[in-house]
Amino acid sequence: MTALSGAQQLPCARHLFDVPEDVAYFNTASLAPTLRSGLSAGNASLQNRARPWKITSEDWFTAAERRRELFADLIGARAQDVALISATSYGIATAARNLNASPGQHVLVLADEYPSGIYTWWRFTERTGASMLTVERRPGQTWTEAVLDVLDETVAVVSLPQVHWTDGSLLDLEAIADATRAAGAALVIDASQSAGAMPLDVKTLQPDFLVTVGYKWLLGPFGLGYLYVDPAHHNGLPLEENWILRQGAQDFARLVDYRQDYQPGARRFDMGQRTAFELTPMAIAALEQITAWTVPGIAATLRTTTGRIAAAAQERGLTVPTPRGPHIVGINVPSGTRRQLLAALTNADVHIGARGAALRISPHLHTTEQDINRLVTALDSALTQA
Numbered sequence: 001m002t003a004l005s006g007a008q009q010l011p012c013a014r015h016l017f018d019v020p021e022d023v024a025y026f027n028t029a030s031l032a033p034t035l036r037s038g039l040s041a042g043n044a045s046l047q048n049r050a051r052p053w054k055i056t057s058e059d060w061f062t063a064a065e066r067r068r069e070l071f072a073d074l075i076g077a078r079a080q081d082v083a084l085i086s087a088t089s090y091g092i093a094t095a096a097r098n099l100n101a102s103p104g105q106h107v108l109v110l111a112d113e114y115p116s117g118i119y120t121w122w123r124f125t126e127r128t129g130a131s132m133l134t135v136e137r138r139p140g141q142t143w144t145e146a147v148l149d150v151l152d153e154t155v156a157v158v159s160l161p162q163v164h165w166t167d168g169s170l171l172d173l174e175a176i177a178d179a180t181r182a183a184g185a186a187l188v189i190d191a192s193q194s195a196g197a198m199p200l201d202v203k204t205l206q207p208d209f210l211v212t213v214g215y216k217w218l219l220g221p222f223g224l225g226y227l228y229v230d231p232a233h234h235n236g237l238p239l240e241e242n243w244i245l246r247q248g249a250q251d252f253a254r255l256v257d258y259r260q261d262y263q264p265g266a267r268r269f270d271m272g273q274r275t276a277f278e279l280t281p282m283a284i285a286a287l288e289q290i291t292a293w294t295v296p297g298i299a300a301t302l303r304t305t306t307g308r309i310a311a312a313a314q315e316r317g318l319t320v321p322t323p324r325g326p327h328i329v330g331i332n333v334p335s336g337t338r339r340q341l342l343a344a345l346t347n348a349d350v351h352i353g354a355r356g357a358a359l360r361i362s363p364h365l366h367t368t369e370q371d372i373n374r375l376v377t378a379l380d381s382a383l384t385q386a
Contacts, residue, residue, distance in 0.1 A: 167330020
């Protein structure tokens with residue numbers, strides 16, 4: 001994580017979140033707590049939506065474009081390279097529709113990867129005759145090493161995250177991206193567990209597609225996601241055809257003058273109803289706050305928080321993955337104590353995620369010293385009873 005070496009750590013921002021003092025919430029990787037600014041923006045947008053006569057034709061476009069620009073800035077992209085979508089599955093399905101493979105070729109994925117992508121690539125292999133190549137790790141092997149061991153010219157598509165969703169195990173995307181290009185394969189990145197919490201630069205990685213949801217580390221509402229599309233694919237086929245994607249859509253009086261040509265760049269891949277009057281202001285408020293904090297600042301701060309939690313777990317004989325992302329730490333516990341640990345944490349109003357074999361701990365800038373102490377105390381209580 002050398003990119004974080006010069007990043008300034010940020011102060012605790014509990015006051016900016018609607019998280020009560022008696023709740024220790026460590027499950028941002030599942031569903032982020034909403035910022036107070038997002039709540040205010042959401043309330044105002046609902047009131048505005050209740051009075052549709054105040055909504056102008058320009059309002060169908062301006063806020064959505066602001067959201068596109070803010071996300072593009074976070075990943076080093078241009079606004080015209082970003083599509084506004086609904087979900088990870090929508091983005092990966094768009095990628096799959098615009099990529100191809102041949103019988104004998106492979107789609108490379110990680111073992112125990114999030115299912116939305118896996119199901120899409122299953123369908124892709126049915127269409128193309130390619131097959132799945134699921135990467136497993138040997139004991140002591142990193143995900144990066146495991147991927148590079150099998151990534152060769154038979155691979156048509158590499159579909160990977162920046163960190164594994166179950167425990168935060170880190171992948172070196174730069175090394176993998178270089179190897180992917182050398183093999184002549186397409187690169188699809190699922191950044192749902194890293195965009196907003198870890199630096200990402202599409203100019204360096206050069207993925208064909210990068211997708212993320214907005215309700216995890218981007219601190220936004222459910223149902224609004226993002227898809228980066230490399231310019232080489234800007235002339236591709238969208239999943240759906242809707243009016244707002246077409247040239248001249250701003251002129252409502254001429255919508256029945258049907259057009260073949262699309263709005264420029266990746267906008268052709270936008271989902272229908274992308275305007276999302278009620279939700280878009282919440283997403284904008286969140287993206288503006290992340291921009292003010294800076295992603296390197298968020299990552300450096302969360303690295304310190306998860307580092308303390310990881311050290312406490314290791315002192316108690318528990319294992320954590322290395323290398324890992326700065327914002328998630330998966331604690332591997334003996335199977336016989338797992339249920340007791342989860343019950344003890346729940347009873348203490350400490351909220352985590354249990355994914356795969358790990359207890360997944362994912363804090364954010366709302367996390368306090370008191371939260372960490374409550375987490376460690378609950379672990380001690382459960383381990384003592386085990």
